[in-house]
Amino acid sequence: MHVHVNAATSVDGKLSSRRREQVMISGDDDFERVDRIRAASDAVLVGVGTVLADDPHLTLDAEELVAERAENGDSAHPARVVADSRARTPTDARILDDAATTYLLISEDAPEARRRELEAAGATLVVAGAERVSFPAAFEALEDVGVERLMVEGGGEVIFSLFDDDLVDELTLYVGSMVIGGRDAPTLADGDGFVSDFPRLSLRDVERVDDGVLLTYDC
């Protein structure tokens, strides 16, 4: 499976503010680029932290991209995937509408009652990991249902784990020309952080987009 992480940060590396509310870092051109990556993916993954903070829909905005997928025999939108060990996704989350298939990656510890509620709300559950979602196991299960190209849209906890598990193939990072600051504001890679064996990336491309910079790395 090809795993492509995409994110937008401020110049100081923050994904949003200490309030963890969505901050518009990207401009129109960058959001169009994000839409194109989504369109070229079989599924788009976020962590439950992003679902709770942003309530994203994770579908395509551009009708022509939906039409292109149809011409290729693909579903209108890529599948949506949430890493959610304890099945905390709200049943009225936008990602659970019927616009696309939604997989919830949960752990064996996820409460039975929540599992039933989320299945009734339309989610397809994938159990991977004892207490926390195991990405290596979850990605094998996603491959079994045909996910070959996976886009990851954050947030920082999930992105750290994917680097920790050595599962990232490609990173596109839009750095917007703004400062967010705050020691508690989420960054591109949070988790416990590395103290040695830091993942080293290979810079493939640098491009000016909107009033910021798009960095593309092979990982």
Ligand SMILES: NC(=O)c1ccc[n+]([C@@H]2O[C@H](COP(=O)([O-])OP(=O)(O)OC[C@H]3O[C@@H](n4cnc5c(N)ncnc54)[C@H](OP(=O)(O)O)[C@@H]3O)[C@@H](O)[C@H]2O)c1
């Ligand atoms: N600018 C951007 O590009 C961008 C993109 C996305 C999000 N954001 C912002 O980022 C913030 C949310 O980021 P976040 O870091 O709090 O949330 P996140 O990474 O989206 O979700 C984190 C949660 O995912 C669950 N998870 C399940 N398995 C995991 C695993 N193996 N490793 C890590 N996490 C796992 C954990 O909850 P459980 O233990 O309950 O499973 C964890 O707390 C929001 O402020 C949002 O606005 C910005």
Ligand SMILES: Nc1nc(=O)c(N)c(NC[C@H](O)[C@H](O)[C@H](O)COP(=O)(O)O)[nH]1
């Ligand atoms: N590329 C990008 N630039 C940003 O400035 C920003 N705040 C996000 N944030 C990513 C996060 O996952 C958002 O929640 C989804 O981009 C919302 O997706 P929808 O429009 O609801 O489909 N992503």
